[in-house]
Amino acid sequence: MKKLYGLVLILGLALVLAACGGSDDDNNASDKSNEDKNGEATETEGMIPEKLVIGFVPSQDSDTIADTVKPLADRLGEELGIPVEGTVMTDYNSLVEAMGANQVHVGFIPAFGYVLAKEQYDVEVILKSIRYGSGTYKAQYLVRSDSGIESLEDLRDKVWAYADQGSTSGYLFPASQLMKEFDIATAAELETEFFSETFTSGGHDNSAIMVYEGDADVATTFDDVRTELEEEYPDVMEKLTVLTYTEEIPNDTISVTKELDKEFVQKIKDTFLSFNDDEEMIKVMNDVYNWDAIDEATDEEYQVVKETYAKFKDTVGLD
Structure with a gap:
């Protein structure tokens, strides 16, 4: 009986010790979980997607962009160690919304699109294009x-063609210049009272072609879209004349969503910068957006765009 009692006592003590040990393990796991949660809230940690999606907007034919960017996406995937998919959105606003929903993680967006994305979804600019040695x-x-x-x-009273209302060079800066020049209060008045008609062409090249073919009187585009049309329209440089220019505009951006892990973002940034020494990749960038090089960028560089955008928030339906 004493032996049985002793055995029961020993078993009881073992269970108590096991319970205590389990409690300690549970506490340690909880502490680790809390550390993980705290870690997710820090600036140095965030999301690394299983597949990185890069978004582009049309400056030319969408199918052409989709085919052209594939080598770039493949190379970026090799360097990052995850699949990378390039997707072409219908316009700048679609890209901004896709980044806001975290459906697109990296966006090739112009200055105006970046300002919208920054304001609405805290998107971060990391890089900018260099064309002809300038930012x-x-x-x-x-x-x-x-x-x-x-x-x-x-x-x-003429007909105006532009890519879309989210285009920095196609719409925002020309519209701002014309509104200031002729004391026009809103973009709506500019389109309906100053111009006789306006067309959203979907691309800078399309706008230029509309003027070339006589379907519009003026196209506002980046400088100089005509060089992209010479192969198909050999006389475009003679047929189309540059009337004038706007003030300087900060170049296009490569921007990322706020959810991405900061170290991963740095890796994305470093990889793109390494393309400056890769003729094949720079050729891809040049074929898509006429980029000659890639450089670092900061939010402060886009202040002039923010100030210009402020004039349009309540007039062009982009707020």
Whole structure:
């Protein structure tokens, strides 16, 4: 009986010790879990997707962009160690919304699109394009050389073609310039009272072609979209004339969503910068957006765009 009692006592003590040990293990797991949760809230940790999605917007034919960017996506995937998919959105706003929903993680977006994405979804700019050795560019007004249009005043009651309202050089800066020049209060008044008609063409090249073919009187595009059309339209440089330019605009961006892990973002940034020494990759960038190089960028560089955008928040339906 004493032996049985002793055995029961020993078993009881073993169970108590096991319970205590289990409690300690549970506490340790809980502590680790809390550490993980705290870690997720820090600046250095975040999401690393199983597949990285890069978003582009049309500056030319969408199918052409989709085919052209595939080598770049493949190379980026090799360097990052995960699949990378390039997707072409319908316009700038679609890309901004996709980044806000974290459906697109890295966006090739122009200055205006970046400002929208920053304001609405805290998207971060990490890189910018370099063209002709510069981090800025101008928008241009294209008219037919035989149109008789010689000044901005001559655009009154004419037909205007632009890529879309989310385009920095295609819409935002030209519209701002015209509104200031002719004391026009809203973008809506500019489109309906200054111009006789407007067309959203879906791409800078399409806008230029509309003028070339006589379907519009003026196209506002990046400088100089005509060079992309010379193969198909050999006389485009003679047929279309640059009327004038806007002020300087910060170049396009490579921007990322706020959810991405910061160290992973740095790896993305370093990989893109390494493409400066890779002729094949720079050729891809040049074929898609006329990028000659890639450079680092900061939010402060886009202040002029933020100030210009402020004029449009309540007038062009982009807020």
